[in-house]
Every structure is written in C-alpha cells, then in structure tokens.
Amino acid sequence: xxxxxxxxKTTISPDGEEFEINPIEDYFCTDKPExxxxxxxxxxxxxxxxxxxxxxxxGFGTGCGAIEMRPLMTPRFDAYRxxxxxxxxxxxxxxxxxxxxxxxxxxxxVIRVYEQMQNPKYVMALGSCTINGGMYFxxxxxxKRLDYYLPVDVYVAGCMPRPEALLAGxxxxxxxxxxxxxxxxxxxxxxxxxxxxxxxxxxxNWDMPDxxx
Amino acid sequence: xGEKILYAFISVFLTINYGFLLNGLxxxxxxxxxxxxxxxxxxxxIDLLKSxxxxxxxxxxxxxxxxxxxxxxxxxxxFLFMPVIFGxxxxxxxxxxxxxxxxxxxxxxxxxxMALGASESGHPNSAIGVxxxxxxxxxVEVPFVMALMAIAxxxxxISLHEIVAAQQGGITNWTLFTNPLAVVAGMLAVLGSxxxxxxxxxxxxxxxxxxxPTEYHxxxxxxxxxxxxxxxxxxxxxxxxLFFGGATSFGEMMLKTFLVIMWSVFVGVSFPRFRVxxxxxxxxxxxxIIGVLAIVYVQFFLN
Amino acid sequence: MFQKIIEKINLxxxxxxxxxxxxxxxxxxxxxxxxxxTVQYLKDDLGFKHLVLLTAVDxxxxxxxxxxxxxxxxxxxxxxxVRVLIERESATMESAHSLWPTIATYQRELREMFGIDFPxxxxxxxxFILEGWNNTPPYRRDFDTKAxxxxxxxxxxxxxxxxxxxxxxxNLYPNE
Ligand code: SF4
Numbered sequence: 001x002x003x004x005x006x007x008x009k010t011t012i013s014p015d016g017e018e019f020e021i022n023p024i025e026d027y028f029c030t031d032k033p034e035x036x037x038x039x040x041x042x043x044x045x046x047x048x049x050x051x052x053x054x055x056x057x058x059g060f061g062t063g064c065g066a067i068e069m070r071p072l073m074t075p076r077f078d079a080y081r082x083x084x085x086x087x088x089x090x091x092x093x094x095x096x097x098x099x100x101x102x103x104x105x106x107x108x109x110v111i112r113v114y115e116q117m118q119n120p121k122y123v124m125a126l127g128s129c130t131i132n133g134g135m136y137f138x139x140x141x142x143x144k145r146l147d148y149y150l151p152v153d154v155y156v157a158g159c160m161p162r163p164e165a166l167l168a169g170x171x172x173x174x175x176x177x178x179x180x181x182x183x184x185x186x187x188x189x190x191x192x193x194x195x196x197x198x199x200x201x202x203x204x205n206w207d208m209p210d211x212x213x
Numbered sequence: 214x215g216e217k218i219l220y221a222f223i224s225v226f227l228t229i230n231y232g233f234l235l236n237g238l239x240x241x242x243x244x245x246x247x248x249x250x251x252x253x254x255x256x257x258x259i260d261l262l263k264s265x266x267x268x269x270x271x272x273x274x275x276x277x278x279x280x281x282x283x284x285x286x287x288x289x290x291x292f293l294f295m296p297v298i299f300g301x302x303x304x305x306x307x308x309x310x311x312x313x314x315x316x317x318x319x320x321x322x323x324x325x326x327m328a329l330g331a332s333e334s335g336h337p338n339s340a341i342g343v344x345x346x347x348x349x350x351x352x353v354e355v356p357f358v359m360a361l362m363a364i365a366x367x368x369x370x371i372s373l374h375e376i377v378a379a380q381q382g383g384i385t386n387w388t389l390f391t392n393p394l395a396v397v398a399g400m401l402a403v404l405g406s407x408x409x410x411x412x413x414x415x416x417x418x419x420x421x422x423x424x425x426p427t428e429y430h431x432x433x434x435x436x437x438x439x440x441x442x443x444x445x446x447x448x449x450x451x452x453x454x455l456f457f458g459g460a461t462s463f464g465e466m467m468l469k470t471f472l473v474i475m476w477s478v479f480v481g482v483s484f485p486r487f488r489v490x491x492x493x494x495x496x497x498x499x500x501x502i503i504g505v506l507a508i509v510y511v512q513f514f515l516n
Numbered sequence: 517m518f519q520k521i522i523e524k525i526n527l528x529x530x531x532x533x534x535x536x537x538x539x540x541x542x543x544x545x546x547x548x549x550x551x552x553x554t555v556q557y558l559k560d561d562l563g564f565k566h567l568v569l570l571t572a573v574d575x576x577x578x579x580x581x582x583x584x585x586x587x588x589x590x591x592x593x594x595x596x597x598v599r600v601l602i603e604r605e606s607a608t609m610e611s612a613h614s615l616w617p618t619i620a621t622y623q624r625e626l627r628e629m630f631g632i633d634f635p636x637x638x639x640x641x642x643x644f645i646l647e648g649w650n651n652t653p654p655y656r657r658d659f660d661t662k663a664x665x666x667x668x669x670x671x672x673x674x675x676x677x678x679x680x681x682x683x684x685x686x687n688l689y690p691n692e
Contacts, residue, residue, distance in 0.1 A: 054256065204649065
C-alpha cells in the first residue's frame with residue numbers, strides 16, 4: 001500500500017459507479033489508546049501473579065539478537081520452566097522482545113505490532129544497540145534509544161546478551177510485574193502524543209494510521 | 214431433567230479439569246522426551262487466568278464472538294451426547310439411540326464455527342488456514358467412518374449405549390478382539406483428530422503464523438483452550454466406548470482414556486510432521502484400506 | 517584459460533585494463549557503452565551464466581562510480597568481474613535486466629543507495645530499504661553518516677566513545 005492509497009479519494013466501481021472512499025476511516029479504528037487504571041486490590045495482585053507466571057513472547061526478531069532467543073527453547077536453557085511460551089501473533093502475546101538494533105523500517109513494523117498487543121503488555125530490549133546505539137551509533141538508518149519510541153520495561157545489556165542474561169531479564173521483569181510496576185501500556189496511552197512525535201520524527205513516510213488497533 | 218442438567222454440569226466440570234491436567238502432563242512428557250525440564254503441569258490454569266485478566270480486547274463483530282463458542286460447543290457437544298460411564302446416571306449425559314450419527318457431525322462443528330469467526334476477523338490468511346484444517350479433517354473422517362460402519366454393522370446398532378452394552382462381560386467381548394481390523398483403522402484415523410504431530414501442521418502455531426486462531430485473545434482464548442482440553446478427551450471417550458468396552462467407573466474411564474491419548478502422544482513424540490497434503494494422502498491410504506477390509510470382514514465372515 | 521577468454525572478447529569489444537587476481541578470478545575494465553554487451557557476450561557465448569552480484573564503489577576524488585558485474589562460469593568454475601567507470605554527476609547506466617531478471621533488484625538498490633539511475637529497469641524507482649528517504653543517497657561518500665545520525669536520531673547523552681586500544685591500555689597496563 002502506498003501513501004496516497006491511504007487518503008480520501010474517488011474510485012470507480014466495476015459497474016462504472018463513482019464513489020468516495022477513505023481507507024483510514026473505513027478500515028482502521030482511529031481512536032487513541034486509553035489508560036486502564038489498575039484497581040489496587042487483592043484481585044489485581046493475584047492477576048499480576050498470573051501475568052508474571054505466564055509470559056507469552058511474540059516470535060518477532062530484529063537485529064542480531066533474534067538468533068540468541070532460539071537457544072532459550074532448547075534443553076540447555078529451557079525457558080519453558082519459567083512459564084515462558086512463544087506465540088505467533090501479537091494479539092495473544094504479552095511480551096515483545098526487541099532483540100537488537102532497529103532500522104527505521106523495522107521500527108515502523110515494531111510499532112504496529114506493539115500497538116496490536118493488548119494491555120497489559122511488556123517490552124524487553126536486548127543489547128547495547130537498543131540502549132545507546134551500540135556499534136551502530138553512527139548508522140544512517142538505526143535508532144539509538146528505544147525508550148523514546150516505545151515504553152521499555154527491561155533493558156538487557158550486552159552485545160549480544162547471552163541466553164542466561166535474557167533469562168535474568170525475564171526474572172527481573174517478573175518481579176516488576178508482581179510489584180505492579182510494569183505498566184508500559186498505560187504509560188504509552190498517557191504519553192501517546194510524545195511517543196508519536198518521536199516516532200514520526202524518524203519514520204519519514206508515515207503511511208499508516210496513528211494508532212494500529 | 215433438572216437433575217440431568219446438574220449432572221451434566223458436574224461431569225463437564227470434572228472432565229475439563231482432568232483434560233487440563235492431562236494436557237499439562239502431556240507437555241511435560243514432550244519436554245522430558247526432548248530432555249527439557251518443561252513447563253509446570255498446572256501452567257494451563259495460569260494461562261487461563263492471564264487471558265481472563267487482559268484489560269482490553271478487540272471485537273470484530275458477532276461471528277467473531279461465535280467462532281470460539283461454536284468450537285467449544287463442538288467439544289462439549291461431542292462429550293455430552295456420549296455415555297461416559299456405562300450404567301452411571303451421573304455420567305450418562307444425554308446419549309440416545311442413534312447418537313453415533315450426531316457425534317460424527319459434531320466433529321465438524323468446531324472447525325466450521327472457527328471458519329465463520331475467523332473470516333470475520335479480517336485476517337487475510339484465515340481462509341487458507343481453515344481450508345487446510347477442514348481438508349485434513351475430511352480425510353480423517355473417511356477411514357474413521359469406515360471403522361464406525363464396520364462396528365455399526367457388527368452390533369446392528371447406531372446407539373453408542375447399545376454398542377457399549379454389547380461389549381460387557383469380559384475382555385474378549387471388546388471390539389478390539391471381535392473386530393480387530395476396525396479397531397486398527399479407527400485408531401490410525403483418530404490420530405488425526407488429536408492435534409498432535411505428525412498431523413498438527415494445520416494448527417502448529419509456531420511454524421505457521423496463520424490460521425484461524427490468530428486474532429483470538431483474552432476470553433476467546435479461554436474458550437479455545439478449554440476446548441483443547443475437552444475435545445481430545447471426548448474423542449478418546451468415544452474411542453473407548455467403541456473399541457475398548459466402555460468404562461464402568463470413573464477410574465476405569467480415566468485409565469482407558471489416558472491410554473488412548475498416550476497412543477497419540479507416543480506417535481507424536483516419535484514422528485516428525487506431515488504437510489497437509491502428505492497427511493491427507495496418508496489417511497486415504499493404509500487406514501482407508503484397513504477400514505474397507507474391516508467392513509468386508511464384518512459383512513462376510515462375522516455374521 | 518583467461519588468455520583465451522580475453523582474446524575472444526577483444527575480437528568483439530575493447531578491454532581497457534585486465535587485472536588477474538588468481539587462477540579463478542579476473543577483473544576486466546571496459547567502456548561504458550560496451551559494458552552490457554560484453555556482459556551479454558560472456559553470458560551467451562562464453563558460459564558465464566551466473567550473475568553473482570552487481571555492486572558499485574564510489575571514487576569521490578576522481579568523480580566516478582565503478583560498477584562491477586561479477587559473473588561466474590559454473591562449468592569451468594571461474595569468476596570474472598566486469599568493471600565499468602561511469603560519471604558521478606547524474607550517474608546513469610544501461611539496464612541489464614533483459615539478461616537476468618534478478619539484476620533489477622541490484623539496480624534498484626544502487627538507485628537508492630548510490631543514486632545511480634538505470635532507466636527502464638523494472639521498479640527501479642521503488643523504495644528498496646529506506647522508506648521515504650529525502651537526503652543524499654547514504655552510500656555516497658560525501659554523505660556524512662555520523663553527523664546525520666547525531667542530528668537525526670535521539671541520543672542517550674551518557675554515551676562515551678573510547679578508542680579501544682587507548683582504553684585498554686589505560687585500564688590494563690597503566691604504567692607502560
Ligand atoms: S547489541 Fe550487538 S549483537 Fe545486539 S544488535 Fe547491536 S550489534 Fe548486534
């Protein structure tokens with residue numbers, strides 16, 4: 001789909017009838033995300049425990065680190081012990097692992113994917129590339145700090161972090177969830193405009209709706 | 214009638230929980246075969262809670278809601294129209310004469326429901342996913358129906374209750390010994406409906422990120438997962454009733470269904486996956502031939 | 517082997533420079549006008565059927581781009597690179613997509629990364645990797661990548677850059 005296809009235009013149907021379409025309004029929901037304030041009670045604590053014990057990772061790899069996520073499924077590291085599973089779709093997943101540098105082209109896809117995940121959702125960023133640019137700090141095409149574009153819950157340092165470090169990151173994330181501090185989705189909703197400004201500053205052809213449900 | 218409904222609730226509840234734990238156990242077995250420690254056996258419950266605890270969810274219209282409901286109904290329906298435990302009022306459910314035909318149609322119910330729901334979700338690949346599922350399902354049914362017909366002819370009945378009754382009174386009365394060909398055909402065919410390798414490409418979520426359940430999350434996911442607990446169990450109860458003499462107590466039911474499911478697990482951990490067209494070819498090969506032989510055998514040698 | 521090939525080519529098209537790298541690899545520099553014809557001759561008549569890659573080098577000081585068509589002959593297992601120098605200013609080159617359809621992708625990439633135009637190549641003006649790029653093509657050497665990255669992307673200010681050898685020396689062997 002190209003940029004022009006997204007805006008209001010007139011098309012001619014096969015019968016020769018002319019009508020106006022506006023793809024952004026017709027196919028996408030234009031509402032902004034809303035904050036869902038967690039009620040601080042015992043039920044929420046219980047739910048937080050369940051969330052932390054059932055972490056579904058989205059199978060989406062960027063950068064070098066995608067290759068370091070695979071060993072986690074093998075007998076040697078066996079992330080399943082911690083209640084971690086891989087899901088193929090953003091709708092079901094609740095943890096998005098950004099496994100390395102993000103070119104602006106990938107960033108665009110990552111944003112779409114992140115926005116399709118449902119609240120509560122968590123982001124874990126691997127490697128120095130997501131922290132301060134790493135060895136790609138002078139690249140014309142990669143972003144240098146992820147937390148300007150998406151709310152990051154846990155950073156795992158290293159280039160590339162070993163699977164053990166990744167597991168340590170997950171354990172850290174679990175404690176964050178249990179204490180109710182991993183509220184990235186609400187943060188994203190609250191500071192939506194700030195995040196959008198940052199995202200649009202680096203993504204030059206923004207050919208999608210502002211919020212991808 | 215009121216009592217019956219209450220009993221049905223109780224038996225569904227018990228069976229679902231048994232199904233959850235069984236699924237957990239099976240995942241543990243898979244992990245141990247792969248020399249892993251594996252996920253906790255109670256993980257299913259946590260996943261359900263997590264799905265329920267999602268704060269937002271996305272709707273795509275009425276059919277989208279109904280998809281998982283249909284699917285779940287398919288599983289529950291299959292279960293509810295079978296006598297689970299022979300001679301027990303609590304677990305007799307709603308079985309009636311001629312239920313065998315109803316059960317056959319219920320197997321398709323879930324997949325068709327998903328087809329409707331998934332197409333409403335607007336996911337571009339859902340149609341191909343559902344088609345693959347239905348194609349394989351159809352190929353599974355052919356040898357399975359052959360086995361069923363052999364049994365129906367053998368016992369001169371299409372009531373599950375009567376078929377079970379005819380098998381009572383000693384292990385030699387089981388279909389397993391009176392009509393081994395039908396049992397072999399049925400057991401081979403039924404591998405295809407347990408959603409395990411080698412026949413699970415149609416839903417293998419990690420390999421093929423397409424297919425009907427892509428858009429489903431939160432409560433819908435709960436339905437789908439509950440169905441995954443109850444459907445294989447219902448299927449194995451059907452197998453138990455048809456081939457292995459039914460059950461007269463809850464313990465016997467658990468043992469027999471466990472063994473039937475273990476059959477699919479053993480096959481699953483030992484063999485790699487078929488692609489859809491390969492598995493269709495396989496089902497229409499050896500199992501179908503054995504199924505036809507079973508009918509011939511019943512028709513000309515048994516009576 | 518190479519000698520024969522060179523003689524055969526020389527009969528039809530002029531070769532400027534021959535640089536032999538090994539028994540298996542040789543580079544020929546040819547004219548811009550005859551380059552695609554030479555490549556076609558190599559492909560059709562001399563058995564260099566496989567296009568390994570098409571790439572460019574920026575010779576900023578001479579004001580030239582050097583294109584290299586690297587070809588492989590799978591029968592005798594020999595690689596030949598056909599080099600051609602083109603002007604850097606409004607660089608254009610004849611498209612070779614009639615020889616290999618896949619070369620269109622390389623040409624699209626060169627169009628985006630170096631700004632070399634290949635008229636008539638299918639989809640050559642489509643975006644390849646960069647989406648919505650509106651600056652100097654990034655692989656040109658007069659594009660200052662570091663300055664661009666520093667201005668364009670948000671930085672984490674705590675970042676320190678160390679020269680690795682000096683840093684190691686300071687930390688590990690401070691007295692030497
Ligand atoms: S941190 Fe290192 S390993 Fe990770 S993406 Fe960057 S360069 Fe690659």
